[in-house]
Amino acid sequence: MTDRILVLGGTGWVGRRVAEAWLERGARVSVTARGGRAAPAGADLVVTDRDLPEAYDALAATEWDEIVDVSSVPAHVAQAASALGDRAAHATYISSVSVYADATRVGADERAAIVEPLGEADAYDYARAKVAAEGEAAALGARVSVIRPGLIVGPGDPTDRFGYWPARFSAAGAEAVLVPEATALRAQVIDVDDLVSFVVASGARGFDGLVDAVGPSHPLAEVVTVARDAAGHTGEVHTAPADWLERHGVAHWAGPRSLPLWLPADMPGFASRSGAAYRAAGGRTRPLAETVARVLEDERERGVARSRTSGLERAEELALIEALHAER
The missing domain is CATH 3.40.50.720 (NAD(P)-binding Rossmann-like Domain)
Structure with a gap:
């Protein structure tokens, strides 16, 4: 039936x-x-x-x-x-x-x-x-x-958060990109199709539990590096301290004039949830590099230089890089 x-x-x-x-x-x-x-x-x-x-x-x-x-x-x-x-x-x-x-x-x-x-x-x-x-x-x-x-990412993502990084590195090419100082910061995402596979499989077998559907927690710096490598970026990467970014009106996490996925230092648990119950219930997560590659392909199809709902506009980013060097 x-x-x-x-x-x-x-x-x-x-x-x-x-x-x-x-x-x-x-x-x-x-x-x-x-x-x-x-x-x-x-x-x-x-x-x-x-x-x-x-x-x-x-x-x-x-x-x-x-x-x-x-x-x-x-x-x-x-x-x-x-x-x-x-x-x-x-x-x-x-x-x-x-x-x-x-x-x-x-x-x-x-x-x-x-x-x-x-x-x-x-x-x-x-x-x-x-x-x-x-x-x-x-x-x-x-x-x-x-x-x-957790943070759902993948092709078609309307929030423009995760996709900001591969898109920005792709658009910049041999030019400079601004990143946050992220020594102790983490990022935790789930690919939309991994989530959907779990939702459908759980529904098909009548699963009745409560599950945090999250992938592994990665250093934010690793996520940024994987995005840069996938995009083939060859320009300089300029790292700005958190307090400097905040003083210059750069927002955390999402939205206009933000650096997506960048979280305040006092929120380490937000991007470091267990995920054990998800895995025990049959949940799977693909490698980070695979998700980044999928997102990069989608971003290039949609246009890496398009106006976004999250992230820095390119002109904002270049102005910030100039200000960062002027103040050092």
Whole structure:
């Protein structure tokens, strides 16, 4: 019998990859979205607004073998669980390691404390929203798995974080690139297709656990070096201390005028989670160099010199390099 799969939010980056992976297994897949983006080839698109009471009316008559939800809006997850829970043999909620309250403890696992759930009257906070959504998904009891990925990277990544480094080294060629001083800093990612493989395999066997889906923790300097080598960069690399970057308005982690993946020194645990439960449950991670190569190919297809949502604009970077040398 063909599996019936529903991916709520199946036209976004991760949701689309999940839908495509289920399609490759021969499943019949439906995806929901507000519209505006096409469904994966072979999937049925159900256009619906999850803010509306009738959002799931067109879906509630179907018996689903698996429902996957990626939403970070607790009310959406709650309504889906209420409307479709009795129709689902199993469900998977994709959360985030951002839910953890303590970013200082290296090697922490799923038993670590999490932040308080977002209340209905509270200002939106991503981590607290994910915690609240996990609680809503838990209403399905033993028929639900909660997967908390680390930083998801790979081809098609809309956040522009991980891809900044191979793209910047590729664009710079023989010219200079600015990097943060990263002697003690770490980076921990999971390739989107490794995550998706785990999500699909877990759904297929009805896995009902809680797992941090993370890859190995690498020195940030290693990630930068692997990106540089893959891109064939031959220019100078200029290293700036953290306090200097902060004084010059360079942000950590993501967003405009940032150095992506660069974390404050007081957050060593954020990029050093255990990952033991993920591996024990069958999770796999490909080598860092393979992910970097995949991302570099994708970045070159999209344009390494394009405007990005995260990172330094090239003009900003060159101005910072000039200022760094002027002050030394």
